[in-house]
Amino acid sequence: MKILYATSEAVPFCKTGGLADVAGSLPPALAAEGAEVAVILPLYKRVKEKFGDQLKFECYNYINLAWRSCYCGLFSYEKDGVTWYFVDNEQYFDRTDLYGYDDDNERFGFFSRAIVRMLPHLKFWPDVINCNDWQTALVPIYLKDDGVREEMYRSVKTTLTIHNIEYQGRCGRDTLGYLFGLDQGWANDGTIIMDNDVNLLKGAILCADAINAVSPTYANELKLAYFAHRLEDIMQQNSYKLHGVLNGIDMKRYDPANDEGIAAKYSVDDMAGKAADKANLQKMMGLREDPNVPVIGIVSRLVSHKGLDLICEVLHDMMELPVQLVVLGKGDKKFEEFFAWAAQQYAGRMAVRLDYNEALSMAIYSGCDLFLMPSKSEPCGLSQMIAMRYGTVPIVRETGGLKDSVQPYEAWRDAGTGFTFANYSSSDMLYVIREAVNLYLEYPEAFARLRQRAMECDFTWNRSANEYLRIYAGVCGKVWPPVQEEAAPFEETAPVQEPAAEEEKPVKKTRKAAAKKTETEKKAPAKKRATKKAAEAEAPAAEVTEAPAEEKKAPAKKRTTKKAAAAEAPAAEVTEAPAEEKKAPAKKRTTKKAAAEAPAAEVAEAPAEEKKPAKKAAAKKTTAKSAAKKAAEKEEKEEK
Ligand code: GLC
Numbered sequence: 001m002k003i004l005y006a007t008s009e010a011v012p013f014c015k016t017g018g019l020a021d022v023a024g025s026l027p028p029a030l031a032a033e034g035a036e037v038a039v040i041l042p043l044y045k046r047v048k049e050k051f052g053d054q055l056k057f058e059c060y061n062y063i064n065l066a067w068r069s070c071y072c073g074l075f076s077y078e079k080d081g082v083t084w085y086f087v088d089n090e091q092y093f094d095r096t097d098l099y100g101y102d103d104d105n106e107r108f109g110f111f112s113r114a115i116v117r118m119l120p121h122l123k124f125w126p127d128v129i130n131c132n133d134w135q136t137a138l139v140p141i142y143l144k145d146d147g148v149r150e151e152m153y154r155s156v157k158t159t160l161t162i163h164n165i166e167y168q169g170r171c172g173r174d175t176l177g178y179l180f181g182l183d184q185g186w187a188n189d190g191t192i193i194m195d196n197d198v199n200l201l202k203g204a205i206l207c208a209d210a211i212n213a214v215s216p217t218y219a220n221e222l223k224l225a226y227f228a229h230r231l232e233d234i235m236q237q238n239s240y241k242l243h244g245v246l247n248g249i250d251m252k253r254y255d256p257a258n259d260e261g262i263a264a265k266y267s268v269d270d271m272a273g274k275a276a277d278k279a280n281l282q283k284m285m286g287l288r289e290d291p292n293v294p295v296i297g298i299v300s301r302l303v304s305h306k307g308l309d310l311i312c313e314v315l316h317d318m319m320e321l322p323v324q325l326v327v328l329g330k331g332d333k334k335f336e337e338f339f340a341w342a343a344q345q346y347a348g349r350m351a352v353r354l355d356y357n358e359a360l361s362m363a364i365y366s367g368c369d370l371f372l373m374p375s376k377s378e379p380c381g382l383s384q385m386i387a388m389r390y391g392t393v394p395i396v397r398e399t400g401g402l403k404d405s406v407q408p409y410e411a412w413r414d415a416g417t418g419f420t421f422a423n424y425s426s427s428d429m430l431y432v433i434r435e436a437v438n439l440y441l442e443y444p445e446a447f448a449r450l451r452q453r454a455m456e457c458d459f460t461w462n463r464s465a466n467e468y469l470r471i472y473a474g475v476c477g478k479v480w481p482p483v484q485e486e487a488a489p490f491e492e493t494a495p496v497q498e499p500a501a502e503e504e505k506p507v508k509k510t511r512k513a514a515a516k517k518t519e520t521e522k523k524a525p526a527k528k529r530a531t532k533k534a535a536e537a538e539a540p541a542a543e544v545t546e547a548p549a550e551e552k553k554a555p556a557k558k559r560t561t562k563k564a565a566a567a568e569a570p571a572a573e574v575t576e577a578p579a580e581e582k583k584a585p586a587k588k589r590t591t592k593k594a595a596a597e598a599p600a601a602e603v604a605e606a607p608a609e610e611k612k613p614a615k616k617a618a619a620k621k622t623t624a625k626s627a628a629k630k631a632a633e634k635e636e637k638e639e640k
Contacts, residue, residue, distance in 0.1 A: 112138035134169030169200030215401035219244025281367025297368035302331030
């Protein structure tokens with residue numbers, strides 16, 4: 001399966017929030033599961049500054065966007081089994097920040113347009129494009145719009161991942177034509193219009209083949225007015241294609257046993273390092289150096305949906321408890337001012353940094369005992385998972401991914417992985433904070449066991465990656481993992497082997513040429529690769545003319561898919577298979593489907609059972625057999 005992941009940010013290139021973490025770690029996880037994956041994102045100034053000399057220039061083109069013709073450069077970078085593509089346009093992306101400009105809608109309109117129009121220049125023609133949030137929400141719309149005129153775009157399926165429905169890409173109705181170059185029909189039928197505004201996310205929800213919210217609970221919440229920011233009806237109507245796959249975290253990057261960035265390393269078996277990290281944090285933040293006082297950490301954007309109102313309401317009650325509080329984040333002025341003021345009231349017990357600082361956030365995850373995240377809504381939330389990985393017990397509200405990733409502590413049976421509360425109420429929050437502090441101070445052994453359970457939670461990406469792959473496969477009419485089809489009985493197929501091979505030879509020849517072309521095409525300048533469809537389905541003109549007459553007359557369906565081409569590839573093609581493919585791990589070759597998609601070399605190397613034709617092949621060959629029989633009879637007649 002070939003997946004293009006379209007995102008406006010990705011770690012390690014550029015990050016403002018959780019989307020970047022997901023876009024940085026999901027694609028490699030998909031690749032590790034056997035998918036072909038590329039990511040496409042804008043070439044921001046900061047990417048150019050940090051990675052510019054490592055990027056490979058691929059090609060450039062001019063993209064028509066409404067009345068404008070915009071330069072679009074394409075760069076690439078190979079990492080973790082994934083090709084990362086960068087779309088270059090200095091007018092739109094050579095800026096200090098990623099977002100927050102008056103022309104953001106136009107910038108990401110261009111980006112989405114560029115993704116669709118640059119598809120022929122990528123290393124593969126994708127089966128599925130996974131777009132993310134409003135910034136790439138125009139991709140499914142442009143694919144449908146272009147697909148009316150250009151058939152090749154119709155084969156591409158789309159999924160939309162909603163990381164936060166609050167941001168919808170809203171702009172005035174008149175922007176549809178002059179900014180995005182779309183026909184008024186898109187507005188007249190309501191597809192892209194919401195409350196009389198252009199609403200890009202709504203358009204994508206309607207046009208995408210599948211939608212994914214970033215946790216099962218968030219997927220359900222999106223059907224409710226409280227969470228959906230006016231899109232609840234649309235979400236309900238489209239719930240038939242709605243999924244909720246919980247994000248993972250990069251468990252290698254976030255590993256207290258191997259993290260060079262923290263003051264002292266530690267693991268479940270030896271927690272001494274965590275005490276050292278706590279002492280280091282207290283010192284660094286100007287807190288009293290006391291190993292016995294529980295330290296509560298907050299790492300958050302200081303915005304309302306993170307539940308900060310609750311903290312503001314009961315901060316003084318919280319600080320009456322024997323605790324220390326560390327806050328890291330920036331955002332709305334009212335919260336920044338409140339926390340800055342509160343830190344002065346509780347000098348030595350409360351420390352605040354109004355900043356976004358990766359190193360300090362790691363010092364907080366590793367050095368704190370408790371992690372507070374009382375979000376009003378939280379699509380998934382990654383901080384609580386990172387905190388748990390570092391043995392910092394979470395206190396969360398039961399919403400979205402917080403509910404799905406933290407199991408409530410139950411003292412009576414010594415179970416759970418953190419403290420939770422259901423209602424958006426400051427007194428409920430205060431109640432569980434008291435419980436947590438009490439457990440820490442009065443029952444240190446029970447607290448240690450709770451901490452250990454939190455550290456042992458499995459937030460690896462491979463589980464979620466497989467769920468994503470099932471969604472991708474579903475929209476393509478495939479299954480994931482590919483099912484191994486039962487081999488057909490040998491006797492049934494053996495007699496037809498020869499005629500079938502004869503019959504299909506011309507097709508194979510053309511396929512071979514097509515496969516060869518795909519190889520050379522990769523090396524050829526990108527602009528020469530006009531369309532993937534052209535490259536894949538049709539061999540170069542010369543090769544086509546070389547094809548024998550029967551082949552030309554062969555029913556079109558025989559020539560339509562690459563899969564069929566690969567499946568039918570003769571043994572001779574085996575030697576021409578690309579070297580990397582030959583090295584592919586055996587598990588990737590276990591199924592008929594996988595074998596069909598792989599170059600013939602893999603088929604040749606596959607164990608004996610796999611070489612046996614499976615049912616479908618048998619059926620094909622039976623048809624081939626009767627065709628061959630007919631041909632033989634015809635020949636006989638002619639001879640007579
Ligand atoms: C957004 C959401 C957050 C989620 C992240 C990654 O930032 O607010 O909850 O974890 O996206 O999906």
